[in-house]
Amino acid sequence: MSGITNWRSLLRRPPTGDWAVFTFSIVWCLGVLLPMAGVVLFSFVRVSAEGLDLNFTLNAYREIFLTGRWEVTARTIRIAATVTAILLLISFPFALWLAKGLRSTTWKIVIWTLLTAPFFLSDTARVVIWRPVLGLMGPINSGLMELGLIERPLTWLLFSEPAVHFGLLGPFLPNMVWPIFLSLILIDDDLIEASKDIGASPWQTLRHVILPLSMPGILAGIIFSFVPMLGDDVVAKVIGGQQVLMLGGAMLDLITALNYSVAAAMSALILAIIAALQLLIVLALRRIGKGASLVEGLRK
Secondary structure, eight states: OHHHHHHHHHHHSOOTTHHHHHHHHHHHIIIIIHHHHHHHHHHTSEEETTEEEOSOOOHHHHHHHHTTHHHHHHHHHHHHHHHHHHHHHHHHHHHHIIIIIOOOHHHHHHHHHHHHGGGGSOHHHHHTTHHHHHSTTSHHHHHHHHTTSOSSOOGGGSSSHHHHHHHHHHHHHHHHHHHHHHHHHTSOHHHHHHHHHTTOOHHHHIIIIIHHHHHHHHHHHHHHHHHHHHTOOHHHHHTSTTTOOOHHHHHHHHHHTTOHHHHHHHHHHHHHHHHHHHHHHHHHHHHTTOHHHHHHHHHO
8 A cells, every 4th residue: 555655645746757757658669669679579570461470490591591682781781980070071061161260150140051951851851952963974074074074974973882972972961961960060269269278289189178068969950960870771773773772771671671680670670780880989988088078068
């Protein structure tokens, strides 16, 4: 009876914030953990249009390696990692200039609008424009031939891995810029000025002040770019054609063919790879002593 009484008193007067944490935990478990657990479970059983065969089996994972589908996973990770690195090299200087260098409020609003506008467009609309630009008779090939730099059109500008790399840069640029910009805008200008006052060079200020304090935004940008890129199936189909098969398209083909078990196994492998990468990031941060500062930055 005492236990029931305690529960009733808790329902009448919940501690401040407990209901919010409880509700979020339930929604997170139902919306995130449960589907992920279902994907992992389906990878170890036979799933078809007829139903479930709950006998434990590794046939889905064997099929991934025997049919060469692991190459699609490896290619997707390689392309996503390469594009994420390029985005980081482009986005950090741009976000630093936007947060600390650009003083015009009007231009900041214009740039914010331009960075936000792509989110209101479909993935296909953001990518399909590059097909005529990168085509054999597109302006790039035509301009290079008119300048005498090439004798015939470059066939690898479209329906190739370089084209897919280029096509992924635009759609995922805002995913990298926004978190970095938000972390940089929170850095107090007085800290930067104090670094200059004690004789630090611009490089030393960047290395010892700006980079450590912006690390939460950098890591968030990497996650928000790399992880969604693993499941993208639009760029590879529109710009890569049938020459570059990525994970999103491969899983869509498997689901269309009702091969749910192998699709679940490929998803489970990606989940394991993402978890391993996050673990490596945490271990690396602890090793270099940045783990505490990262947590403090996220709290702020």
